[in-house]
Amino acid sequence: xxxxxxxxxxxxxxxxxxxxxxxxxxxxxxxxxxxxxxxxxxxxxxxxxxxxxxxxxxxxxxxxxxxxxxxxxxxxxxxxxxxxxxxxxxxxxxxxxxxxxxxxxxxxxxxxxxxxxxxxxxxxxxxxxxxxxxxxxxxxxxxxxxxxxxxxxxxxxxxxxxxxxxxxxxxxxxxxxxxxxxxxxxxxxxxxxxxxxxxxxxxxxxxxxxxxxxxxxxxxxxxxxxxxxxxxxxxxxxxxxxxxxxxxxxxxxxxxxxxxxxxxxxxxxxxxxxxxxxxxxxxxxxxxxxxxxxxxxxxxxxxxxxxxxxxxxxxxxxxxxxxxxxxxxxxxxxxxxxxxxxxxxxxxxxxxxxxxxxxxxxxxxxxxxxxxxxxxxxxxxxxxxxxxxxxxxxxxxxxxxxxxx
Numbered sequence: 361x362x363x364x365x366x367x368x369x370x371x372x373x374x375x376x377x378x379x380x381x382x383x384x385x386x387x388x389x390x391x392x393x394x395x396x397x398x399x400x401x402x403x404x405x406x407x408x409x410x411x412x413x414x415x416x417x418x419x420x421x422x423x424x425x426x427x428x429x430x431x432x433x434x435x436x437x438x439x440x441x442x443x444x445x446x447x448x449x450x451x452x453x454x455x456x457x458x459x460x461x462x463x464x465x466x467x468x469x470x471x472x473x474x475x476x477x478x479x480x481x482x483x484x485x486x487x488x489x490x491x492x493x494x495x496x497x498x499x500x501x502x503x504x505x506x507x508x509x510x511x512x513x514x515x516x517x518x519x520x521x522x523x524x525x526x527x528x529x530x531x532x533x534x535x536x537x538x539x540x541x542x543x544x545x546x547x548x549x550x551x552x553x554x555x556x557x558x559x560x561x562x563x564x565x566x567x568x569x570x571x572x573x574x575x576x577x578x579x580x581x582x583x584x585x586x587x588x589x590x591x592x593x594x595x596x597x598x599x600x601x602x603x604x605x606x607x608x609x610x611x612x613x614x615x616x617x618x619x620x621x622x623x624x625x626x627x628x629x630x631x632x633x634x635x636x637x638x639x640x641x642x643x644x645x646x647x648x649x650x651x652x653x654x655x656x657x658x659x660x661x662x663x664x665x666x667x668x669x670x671x672x673x674x675x676x677x678x679x680x681x682x683x684x685x686x687x688x689x690x691x692x693x694x695x696x697x698x699x700x701x702x703x704x705x706x707x708x709x710x711x712x713x714x715x716x717x718x719x720x721x722x723x724x725x726x727x728x729x730x731x732x733x734x735x736x737x738x739x740x741x742x743x744x745x746x747x748x749x750x751x752x753x754x755x756x757x758x759x760x761x762x763x764x765x
Contacts, residue, residue: 369402384704385603385717386587387724394421394496397743397750399729408754409729415558415590415703418617418659418668420743424645425658426620440650444643450650454657458626461599462470465608468634471648472625475615477588479552481613482627485514486550489636492718493528496543496582500534500735503552503587512552515734535569544576550583550611551576555601558590561737562698562705570605583610583633589625590703593617594663594744597673597701617744620659624652668744675746676701682755683740690762694723704740706764711736715765722761728754 372390376382380564381663390402397420399409413416419426433450440446455469462469472478483495497503499514511525532539534557544551551573556564577584586609591601595617597605600610610633615625623646629637646652663669683697696708708716713734720732731739742751 372402387721389724396420396422397746405727406693407414407724407727407729408742408750408757410740411729411731412617412741412743413621414731415595415616415619415741417621418593418595418744419620419662420745421621423620423659423662423745425662426655429654429658430651432709433651436650438647438649438651439646442578443649444647445450448648448650448653450653450657451648454653457657457660458628461664462628463600463602463609463612465630466612466628467631469530469626470614471644471653472627473623473644473646473649474504475587475613475625476506477644478589478613478615478625479503479512479585479587480506480508482585482606482613483508483550483552484642485629485633485637486585486611488641489633490549490581490583492547492549492582494548495529497529497531498534498553498557498565498720499531500557500563501531501552502557502559503554504589508637535566536752537569537572540569540572540576544573544580546580548580548582549572550585552585552587554591555605556591556596556700556703558703558739559733561707561733561735561736562700562703562739564698564700565605567605567607570607572608577610584604584702585609585611585613587613589613589615591700593659594664594672594701595701595741597669597676599669601700618659619652619656622652622655624649624656663744666745672701672744675748676704678748679704679740679742679751682751686755686759686762689759693762693765699740702742702744704747705733706738706740708736708738719761719765722764723758726757726764728757728761730758 369390391399392402393400397408399407438449495512497512497514501514503509503513511529514531530543532543574584586602588600592614611629613627618624680699687694687697695709698705716732722732723730733739
């Protein structure tokens, strides 16, 4: 590393440390650019990115279709005057394309800026439509970091940080059928569920449990909100994870991979819900921003053209098999492997987060970026475009990190 490069790195890190509000633990790593599954730091070192920016860069970094859409739309208009008060060709085009892949029965969509905002809006609309307040969620779930989203997130580790949370929220353990029956009653507005918990350690709900949630919602007049912020857009080997459950959502929320790297989200509702909400019930300055809409359409088109849901399913089977073999080879460190499509995890033998971070740092030293997750979990979210050669390269780096601990 040259003196100039080292000085630049220190300047970047010191500037963020001294001027940024440090709300996230960081690796000593300055990323300058990315292409496909690879990123480069300021010293020219390359890393395989198995984080996809927390599942955002589903097509990999700097995908040509995204760059072209970004340039073309930026040359026209980036933000409509009076945003929601005017119509947008980019927004209309995305609505049409999205309608082709949404689960049956979801007929109206509104765009947002983040998954947390989409989840907030979904529950807000559920409260209006049902005239009720209470919300049921699943233990170890995660729906965002706004106060409302945290209130319906079942992360007991952060339960005391921002008390009091919003009232009217209750939680049920995964696969607790009797708990569901006790929780989903006639005073519940909505049940919000992730098909596969991300921050909860990549844990998929069983079809039977999901179907029981739907049955109890129907029985008690509650709305089912399916949070696909992390699982949507082919991540699990289906365009939406709910497609594999044969369950009908009343509201579906989306984010992360929807625009491949731009801050963007959405929520879709049934026609029955759409008829009961109106002007002023939700909004936002950047909702349906033309720049994000244009890029999101390019992402959606590419996912379909390249059949990336099928690729994620095929690669996911191979990847999970490789991770299970790794768990067998290192039983003293790894308890098991889990995954659905290219949403994957290694469960360590300990839930000591210091060890999880030590393994994350060891992966970085070996040129692999992964996600440390609570509960002693190492999460892997490679881009959906990952090749078998790239995946196996990543596995070699992961094994080197494990053997060096």
